[in-house]
Amino acid sequence: MTALGWTLADSWTIARRTLLHWRMQPGLVIFTWFFPVLMLLMFGGLLGGAMDFPDGSSYYELLVPGIFALAMLFGLEGTMTAVTTDVSKGVTDRFRSLPMSSTAVVLGRCIADMLDSVVTLGVLVATGLALGWRWHEGLPSALAAFGLLLLLRFALLWVGIFIGLTVKNAQSVTMVQVLVWPIGFLSSAFVATSTMPNWLGTIAQWNPLSATATASRALFGNPDPSSTATWIGTHAETAAILAPLLLIAIFLPLSAHRYRTLSR
Amino acid sequence: MTERMIEAVGVRKNYRGGTEGAGLNGFDLEVAAGTVTGLLGPNGAGKTTAVRILSTLLDLDSGTATVAGYDVRRQGAEVRRRIGLVGQYAAIDEVLTGRQNLIMFGRLNHLRHTKAVRRADELLERFSLGDAAGQAVSKYSGGMRRRLDLAASLIVAPSVLFVDEPTTGLDPAGRIEVWSAVRQLVDGGTTVLLTTQYLEEADQLANRISMLRAGKVVAEGTPDELKTQLGSDRLELVLADPADVPRVVQLAEPLSDGEIRVADVRVSVPVKDRTRALVVMANSLHEAKIEPEDITLRRPTLDEVFLHLTGAEVAA
Numbered sequence: 001m002t003a004l005g006w007t008l009a010d011s012w013t014i015a016r017r018t019l020l021h022w023r024m025q026p027g028l029v030i031f032t033w034f035f036p037v038l039m040l041l042m043f044g045g046l047l048g049g050a051m052d053f054p055d056g057s058s059y060y061e062l063l064v065p066g067i068f069a070l071a072m073l074f075g076l077e078g079t080m081t082a083v084t085t086d087v088s089k090g091v092t093d094r095f096r097s098l099p100m101s102s103t104a105v106v107l108g109r110c111i112a113d114m115l116d117s118v119v120t121l122g123v124l125v126a127t128g129l130a131l132g133w134r135w136h137e138g139l140p141s142a143l144a145a146f147g148l149l150l151l152l153r154f155a156l157l158w159v160g161i162f163i164g165l166t167v168k169n170a171q172s173v174t175m176v177q178v179l180v181w182p183i184g185f186l187s188s189a190f191v192a193t194s195t196m197p198n199w200l201g202t203i204a205q206w207n208p209l210s211a212t213a214t215a216s217r218a219l220f221g222n223p224d225p226s227s228t229a230t231w232i233g234t235h236a237e238t239a240a241i242l243a244p245l246l247l248i249a250i251f252l253p254l255s256a257h258r259y260r261t262l263s264r
Numbered sequence: 265m266t267e268r269m270i271e272a273v274g275v276r277k278n279y280r281g282g283t284e285g286a287g288l289n290g291f292d293l294e295v296a297a298g299t300v301t302g303l304l305g306p307n308g309a310g311k312t313t314a315v316r317i318l319s320t321l322l323d324l325d326s327g328t329a330t331v332a333g334y335d336v337r338r339q340g341a342e343v344r345r346r347i348g349l350v351g352q353y354a355a356i357d358e359v360l361t362g363r364q365n366l367i368m369f370g371r372l373n374h375l376r377h378t379k380a381v382r383r384a385d386e387l388l389e390r391f392s393l394g395d396a397a398g399q400a401v402s403k404y405s406g407g408m409r410r411r412l413d414l415a416a417s418l419i420v421a422p423s424v425l426f427v428d429e430p431t432t433g434l435d436p437a438g439r440i441e442v443w444s445a446v447r448q449l450v451d452g453g454t455t456v457l458l459t460t461q462y463l464e465e466a467d468q469l470a471n472r473i474s475m476l477r478a479g480k481v482v483a484e485g486t487p488d489e490l491k492t493q494l495g496s497d498r499l500e501l502v503l504a505d506p507a508d509v510p511r512v513v514q515l516a517e518p519l520s521d522g523e524i525r526v527a528d529v530r531v532s533v534p535v536k537d538r539t540r541a542l543v544v545m546a547n548s549l550h551e552a553k554i555e556p557e558d559i560t561l562r563r564p565t566l567d568e569v570f571l572h573l574t575g576a577e578v579a580a
Contacts, residue, residue: 006374009371009374010371010372013368013371013372014372016368017357017360017368020359020360020364021359021360024359024360024361024400025359088353089353089354089355089356089358090351090352090353090354090355091355091356091357093321093349093351093355094349094351094355094356094369094416094417095372096320096321097319097320097321097344097347097348097349098344098369098372098373099341099344099345099373099374100372100373100374261323262321
């Protein structure tokens with residue numbers, strides 16, 4: 001087999017390991033898949049009644065794409081925890097001492113986590129449809145929106161790998177897990193940024209999560225009263241592509257470097 | 265002529281910041297094929313650093329190191345093809361079963377699926393893990409985990425096996441399990457570099473011992489050679505009456521080969537000519553009408569060698 005062939009075979013072996021985890025601990029993985037559903041139902045119920053849309057559409061039309069984006073952000077925690085656990089248990093060192101391709105270790109992680117995100121999105125889409133959420137611009141446009149969401153997930157994956165390789169212990173992971181919440185809330189995931197105080201709205205608009213949420217709403221044909229006359233307000237699609245690419249450009253090389261020079 | 269499986273010359277490694285781990289400071293090592301060499305030293309002496317450099321996990325600052333004839337810096341891939349590493353932590357997936365772990369590592373060693381399965385089952389039998397093969401590793405005892413860890417590093421029968429503190433944190437039963445597993449490897453002809461801070465472990469398992477202190481090998485040889493190196497055997501006397509101590513020291517003086525140590529009613533005399541010293545001393549005591557509680561000859565323990573060479577005070 002060629003070097004590339006081995007890299008792919010090794011990556012699949014590593015990804016399969018995560019699939020085996022799912023089989024060994026079905027309760028845990030089902031919980032992580034359904035956690036965003038819980039968020040959707042909770043916030044839909046909590047805030048839906050107080051939301052008043054001029055066109056009389058349901059809050060779920062706004063909230064469902066927001067929760068999609070939020071679920072992509074929460075995926076970061078899973079990546080980070082898995083990477084840190086492997087480093088601290090010495091599993092990463094064992095991989096590094098094997099005659100396998102070193103790219104495969106991270107590539108395998110990518111494959112597994114992207115599969116995980118696809119399932120998460122699938123569960124959320126089914127729930128959303130059951131709650132009355134619809135896409136209105138046709139399937140190709142909806143698929144483009146899912147593409148943007150998975151692009152964000154792919155970018156955050158590298159952030160997760162980098163943090164996972166950098167932090168020394170589980171406590172630091174907990175800290176990042178806590179920080180994920182304000183980042184998730186300070187966005188257009190739950191409410192239009194135009195309803196926030198000006199300064200806060202601006203910060204929220206520049207949150208890459210908002211760009212992806214707003215852009216996918218446009219592609220689904222769901223309402224998003226966030227649009228303002230600012231550049232970021234009118235260029236959500238561009239930002240939803242550029243911001244993840246920027247994150248990848250920063251964190252992919254950093255993670256690769258960190259992996260090569262890993263030492264406890 | 266014995267083939268050298270590991271050779272390190274003047275290896276230096278300083279960690280940035282300096283506190284994170286122990287560096288190496290002109291580390292030399294030679295390990296002949298088919299032997300077990302114990303790298304013995306206290307915490308922070310640089311044992312793990314040495315293993316990590318030799319197994320290509322960590323880059324060195326200067327010096328050279330080869331494993332199975334390949335340079336660890338320039339031919340890392342060749343080195344990795346020939347080594348097995350058992351790190352300080354049992355580096356196995358705790359969620360998976362023992363069998364799933366070994367199959368996965370077999371696949372990552374580029375065995376075909378059927379071959380990986382067969383090898384996994386062979387190794388599970390060999391390390392007496394057959395009954396637990398289908399259980400998640402999180403249910404294993406400490407000793408079972410280390411054995412699985414050893415098995416995982418033996419999938420492709422490495423030429424050199426690095427075993428870093430294999431029994432740290434294990435109970436005595438687990439320790440004995442792991443020792444017998446390591447002995448089996450040696451019978452199979454694998455060259456082993458074992459690090460440990462337990463003297464007993466090195467004494468039990470290793471043909472040769474290198475003692476490490478502050479990133480440098482300070483003594484090297486067989487366990488017996490090291491014991492001899494520290495000096496002579498000792499004649500140990502335990503007296504019934506503390507008042508007799510000065511007289512006994514005086515009697516022992518002509519036989520002594522070094523410093524006579526006294527602690528309470530114990531007198532410890534370094535001697536060269538073992539039997540003669542014992543007979544002469546016994547006679548002198550008899551003539552002086554001193555009846556000792558106990559009189560014995562003993563070799564220095566590896567503990568004493570270790571403490572002596574690594575700079576700690578030897579308890580009398």
